[in-house]
Amino acid sequence: MTTPAPIAVALDAPDLETAARWAGLVTPHVSTVKVGLELYLRYGPDVIASVRGASGVRVFLDLKLHDIPNTVGAAARAVARLKPTYLTVHAAGGPAMVRAAVEAAPGTQIAAVTLLTSLSEADLAGIGIQGPPEDVVRRMAAVAVGAGAQALVCSPREVAAVRAEVGPDVTLITPGVRLAGADTQDQARVATPEEAIAQGADLLVIGRPITGAPDPGAAAAGIAAALRRVSP
Numbered sequence: 001m002t003t004p005a006p007i008a009v010a011l012d013a014p015d016l017e018t019a020a021r022w023a024g025l026v027t028p029h030v031s032t033v034k035v036g037l038e039l040y041l042r043y044g045p046d047v048i049a050s051v052r053g054a055s056g057v058r059v060f061l062d063l064k065l066h067d068i069p070n071t072v073g074a075a076a077r078a079v080a081r082l083k084p085t086y087l088t089v090h091a092a093g094g095p096a097m098v099r100a101a102v103e104a105a106p107g108t109q110i111a112a113v114t115l116l117t118s119l120s121e122a123d124l125a126g127i128g129i130q131g132p133p134e135d136v137v138r139r140m141a142a143v144a145v146g147a148g149a150q151a152l153v154c155s156p157r158e159v160a161a162v163r164a165e166v167g168p169d170v171t172l173i174t175p176g177v178r179l180a181g182a183d184t185q186d187q188a189r190v191a192t193p194e195e196a197i198a199q200g201a202d203l204l205v206i207g208r209p210i211t212g213a214p215d216p217g218a219a220a221a222g223i224a225a226a227l228r229r230v231s232p
């Protein structure tokens with residue numbers, strides 16, 4: 001039996017039945033499934049047990065918490081009992097907010113989102129932030145890790161720079177993954193799965209390229225095999 005690939009499949013499904021079916025199809029091939037706002041807001045905490053099933057797959061709870069430190073700490077404490085492997089917060093909430101999440105969820109890796117992968121340099125300029133996304137990502141990464149975050153979310157394009165900034169012990173998670181030549185949809189800063197791994201990503205978040213395929217299980221198996229070829 002082969003080791004599951006370092007992929008978190010984003011279960012961005014309209015209903016629980018679809019999410020659980022996708023989870024069942026992909027879990028032989030990937031290490032992790034990701035629950036985001038769509039499912040969690042519709043179904044609440046019960047969704048975690050439904051997608052985890054009996055497989056023991058890791059669960060990544062992508063709630064992107066962003067509020068004052070007291071509120072984020074309380075929210076992180078509330079979901080820590082679900083034992084997700086990862087829980088996201090926005091690094092832009094600042095060091096006290098990130099630290100509040102870290103302290104409230106000791107059994108979970110707090111993953112700080114540095115800069116959404118849907119944002120381009122032009123988008124940043126539009127909200128008054130000048131310069132390349134990589135500069136923002138590196139600054140956010142340093143702040144979040146300084147506050148205790150054990151994982152960071154960035155695009156595959158920045159992963160090497162972030163690794164140089166924060167060192168080998170932080171888990172680097174990359175959404176914004178697309179197969180060569182595919183439509184990037186609403187993602188702005190993208191790379192292929194092979195490129196993301198070659199740049200040093202630890203975990204690739206992949207949603208629609210797998211869940212939108214006619215056979216999500218086969219799509220996950222295909223990407224997992226491609227990753228094994230570049231990183232046996």
Ligand SMILES: O=c1ccn([C@@H]2O[C@H](COP(=O)(O)O)[C@@H](O)[C@H]2O)c(=O)[nH]1
Binds near residue numbers: 036153177205207
């Ligand atoms: O910066 C970020 C942070 C989180 N995401 C999430 O990842 C998946 C990506 O799905 P695709 O279908 O592969 O685009 C999705 O759940 C996002 O909420 C992100 O894309 N970028």
